[in-house]
Amino acid sequence: MSKILLIFAHPSPNRSKINRQLYCVANRLNHVATRDLYELYPNLSIDVDAEHEAILRADVLVFLFPVFWFSAPSLLKEWMDIVLTNGFAYGDGGTALEGKKFMLAVSSGGSAQSYTSEGLHGAEIETYLAPFYQTARYCKMELVEPFISFDGRSLDAEAIQQVIVNFEARLHELGGVTDAC
């Protein structure tokens, strides 16, 4: 069984329709360790040591966030800036992430259609998420197919429930947990 570290970044989770619930699902699973960045670091000052320790314990790294301006909420970028340091994540002796799996779990308010070459945003959503992929590659991580949900603001309760079920199944799959019950 692989251990998953899920990094959650949402500055106002009480207004979140999907992310909060995905986070809660992950929280309930034994093989998933979660870190709610905005809750842990309300003043945006990250405890680098604590984050390094959490990374070293995990086999899989998951970023869970809502898409803000075609990227992540700013604290996740800050996390990358100061946690993925030279000598730890890359560079001389920087092998902490090497061989671990990496998955993005993002939800967007926009529709799937808007993220097409003909759509409003003019490109696939993964085009916009390229910096995360390249970061993972640079740290010699193994990329896993992302978990993406669209129409965040207009999904009905039933559809949201389906997203949650799918996410839980994905986390089981990633952790190599065969018996999903």
Add this chain to the structure above:
Amino acid sequence: MPVEASFLEGALIYLSAVLIVVPLFKRLGLGAVLGYLVAGMAIGPAGFGFIGDVEATLHFSEFGVVLLMFLIGLELNPKKLWDLRKPIFGLGTMQVAASVLLLTLAGILVGLSPVVALAAAVALAMSSTPVALQSLSDRGQSKSDMGQLTFSVLLFQDIAVIPVLALVPLIGMEAGDSGGGWLGALKVIAVIVLIVGGGRYLLRPVFRYIAATGLREVFTAFSLFLVIGTGLLMQQVGISMALGTFLAGVLLAESEYRRELELNIEPFKGLLLGLFFIAVGMSVDLSLVLEQPFLIAAAVLGLIAIKGVVLYMLGGMAGLMRQERILHAILLVQGGEFAFVLIALTSAAGLVPPELAAFLVVVATFSMLVTPIFLLVYDKILLPVFFKTEEPETDLEAKEDHIIIVGFGRFGQIIGRLLISLKFQVTVVDNDPNHIETLRKFGYKVYYGDGTRFDHLELAGVAKAKLVVLATDDKTALVETTQMLAKHFPHLPVLARAKNRRDLTDLLLAGVKGVRRETFASSLELGELALQELGYSAHQAYRTTQRFRLYDEKMLMASVRYKDDQKSLMEYSKRARGQLERLMGADHDEIYKQDKDW
């Protein structure tokens, strides 16, 4: 005479009377003091007559007053006492002088000779320290302005008694053995030096030696020894035992064993004071009352009227609000234990005829009996009926889910302003009347009360609160309130202000949900500015101080964890300090490197 009861039988009678009467009175809202007095009347010669030797009991239990004064002294260090010098000597002098003058005139008017009238006036002008202070602490107002004023007047009376006690024998009998002026003063100074020196250099090793035995009762024995010893020593040099132990308490207030002393003496004080009130109750000569009921009633009322007016005016001069002035007057209106002593003395000196002396004792006793009744009238009738409009707290409806802030000084105000600006329902509990007046002017909802008292918090609506913020700077109060809240409302989150690391530890152990050191954040911010001055960029300075904060708080939490394990704590601190230096150093290097890189 009833059958001579052995010591244990006597104790059993006292204790049963207390057990039956006092809880009943307390439950009926009549106050413990009145309960003791009535219990005394019941078992004394005037009642069932279980106990015959009232004199001995009274004498023995007066030691309760001595213990009380010692404990009060412990609460007041020399600096606080010095701050009180104005009310003590200014208002105290005025109270004694005006009361004596008016009472003497009243005595002359009813046909006493001037000398006799003066002697009686001096005896009755003094108030009862135990009655007043017990009532004050029952209401949790010892530290309010009114409480301080009451205490100051009492203290001055204790001081004023010294020359009176010295003068009476000069007029009547032979002088005591206090030695002449200079020699006497020298002795007093020598004893004070002994107490200060002993307290500073001897007390610590002795306490440590005793603590090492691990025998709690030896500790208690030593505490009692200390009080009785200093009391007798003071008496030897001509200071009354009560004043002497009070001074000893003040001098030991700075000692690190203050708390232990307090804890050890406290139960004795409580029991002996109870006994004292019982003895006063027992000493009521009901036959005299039956003989001249109207005369005694008139004398008691006259005494109360004269002293009451003087005290009420005094309260006004001290700037108290109207209802506080009334309370202050009620608390001090009675004749006290000094009346018994002074009447006995003047009667023995032949100044006051024996029949008048007996009469005066009854008057003093009844005035003491009446005090708790007056307090009851004040609480149940005066306050709710007449001061309703002036006291918004009585009609303050506690809102659902409101937030209680205890202490609204500079610290609490900021929290209050933040929450109020966000439209949260905030109820403030503060025990500084002046403070409250100002706040009300600015439209705050303020409840006058003592945050350490459960009934006050209940009145402020703690049962409906969803959060309590303790923002006073009184650490003991903070810890007590936290424990109380944790006991009665285990799910109610409590946040507290801490003065320093040690208080923070104590508060966390007492069960607060969150706690912040009162100066830490602002010190760090100023430190951040200092770093900017030293060439750090603004953000880098912020980042660095935040990192410092993180490690400091980690170390602090570890020290909470290792609180009872000195060795692990030392080890951890050493390791942590090295780590901090390394980390902060690394940060410094990094900035330097980045500067080079970019």
